[in-house]
Amino acid sequence: MKLGLGLYGNLLTTDNFRFAKQAGATHIVAHIVGNFNKGRATTTSGDSAHGFGVSDPEEHIWTYEGMRELRAAINAEGLELEAIENFEPAHWSDVLLDGPRREEQMALCKRIVRDMGRAGIRTIGYNFSIANVWGRETQPVARGGALSVGYHDPVQPPIPVGMVWNMVVDQKRFDPTGQSGTIAPFSHEELWRRFERFLREMLPVAEEANVRLALHPDDPPLPTLRGTPRLIYNADYYQRMLDLVPSPMNTLEFCIGTLAEMNDSNNIYDVIDRYSKTGKIAYVHFRNVAGKVPYYDEMFVDDGDVDMTRAIEILHANKYDGVLIPDHTPAMSCAAPWHAGMAYALGWMRGVLGVVSRR
Numbered sequence: 001m002k003l004g005l006g007l008y009g010n011l012l013t014t015d016n017f018r019f020a021k022q023a024g025a026t027h028i029v030a031h032i033v034g035n036f037n038k039g040r041a042t043t044t045s046g047d048s049a050h051g052f053g054v055s056d057p058e059e060h061i062w063t064y065e066g067m068r069e070l071r072a073a074i075n076a077e078g079l080e081l082e083a084i085e086n087f088e089p090a091h092w093s094d095v096l097l098d099g100p101r102r103e104e105q106m107a108l109c110k111r112i113v114r115d116m117g118r119a120g121i122r123t124i125g126y127n128f129s130i131a132n133v134w135g136r137e138t139q140p141v142a143r144g145g146a147l148s149v150g151y152h153d154p155v156q157p158p159i160p161v162g163m164v165w166n167m168v169v170d171q172k173r174f175d176p177t178g179q180s181g182t183i184a185p186f187s188h189e190e191l192w193r194r195f196e197r198f199l200r201e202m203l204p205v206a207e208e209a210n211v212r213l214a215l216h217p218d219d220p221p222l223p224t225l226r227g228t229p230r231l232i233y234n235a236d237y238y239q240r241m242l243d244l245v246p247s248p249m250n251t252l253e254f255c256i257g258t259l260a261e262m263n264d265s266n267n268i269y270d271v272i273d274r275y276s277k278t279g280k281i282a283y284v285h286f287r288n289v290a291g292k293v294p295y296y297d298e299m300f301v302d303d304g305d306v307d308m309t310r311a312i313e314i315l316h317a318n319k320y321d322g323v324l325i326p327d328h329t330p331a332m333s334c335a336a337p338w339h340a341g342m343a344y345a346l347g348w349m350r351g352v353l354g355v356v357s358r359r
């Protein structure tokens with residue numbers, strides 16, 4: 001297994017590539033959407049009215065040149081770019097909503113996947129979600145009073161028009177009060193129908209480009225959020241997704257934290273065992289939690305409900321050979337809260353990986 005670090009857009013700097021290398025990582029996952037791209041939030045759910053901010057479909061990073069430059073900058077520090085994470089909501093809002101610009105947006109998403117292949121980036125993580133991550137609050141709930149995010153069953157206002165994936169995709173139509181209209185509820189089967197259509201059109205392009213589409217489960221994993229259905233809120237639905245359109249490029253962005261938050265009948269160790277045996281895990285979000293929806297908090301890697309050493313042992317036993325990244329971590333009380341949290345998680349993971357890999 002390989003150790004990676006996920007970096008938000010504003011953190012994709014030479015210093016942070018060196019930080020990752022110094023902490024023992026060999027791979028980078030670039031998460032390049034949202035407020036994260038603008039030097040603001042790194043651990044919260046963003047502003048309650050505006051979510052993660054305005055989605056800008058024109059960012060240079062989404063061009064072939066932008067991707068090639070990003071990969072070259074990472075390679076220059078002796079690291080590999082493992083994946084880009086998430087399409088910009090403005091790239092595919094009408095794919096998610098089945099809106100009038102769907103065809104044009106599908107063409108754009110296909111262009112991005114083709115350009116990723118040309119630039120030598122082999123994986124795009126994505127989350128086929130209308131509401132995305134929403135409703136978490138930051139509190140001093142992790143060990144030693146470390147600030148961490150959690151979900152505590154908040155009241156769920158409907159999503160205003162002009163917002164998708166917890167970002168503003170249409171500033172002209174967006175009204176944060178929702179008085180100009182909200183996204184109407186629709187069925188889970190309709191969401192699966194949209195998702196299947198997306199996969200059937202995208203996977204042939206992904207196969208040709210040799211780029212894996214890696215699906216993140218819905219976080220928080222509730223059946224509905226803000227009145228809209230969720231796709232992967234029960235671990236069994238990952239199998240439904242793999243069976244829906246079989247393809248070597250139809251893969252999982254396997255988020256152990258989200259899977260552990262699921263209030264389903266599955267045991268997290270069985271879930272890790274079952275899916276690592278399929279060979280369909282593109283990469284792993286390695287994160288611990290306490291609780292399940294609708295009440296949970298994110299914890300330090302060695303301090304939640306999940307025995308993360310056992311998680312690594314299962315992955316190793318099933319010959320998973322991909323990348324693990326820490327996902328989020330609580331922020332540590334010091335001058336560099338995010339970096340300290342990540343260095344702690346990376347060091348812990350590297351130690352356990354070293355021991356387990358000798359068995």
Ligand SMILES: [Mn+2]
Nearest residue numbers: 255258285327
């Ligand atoms: Mn995750």
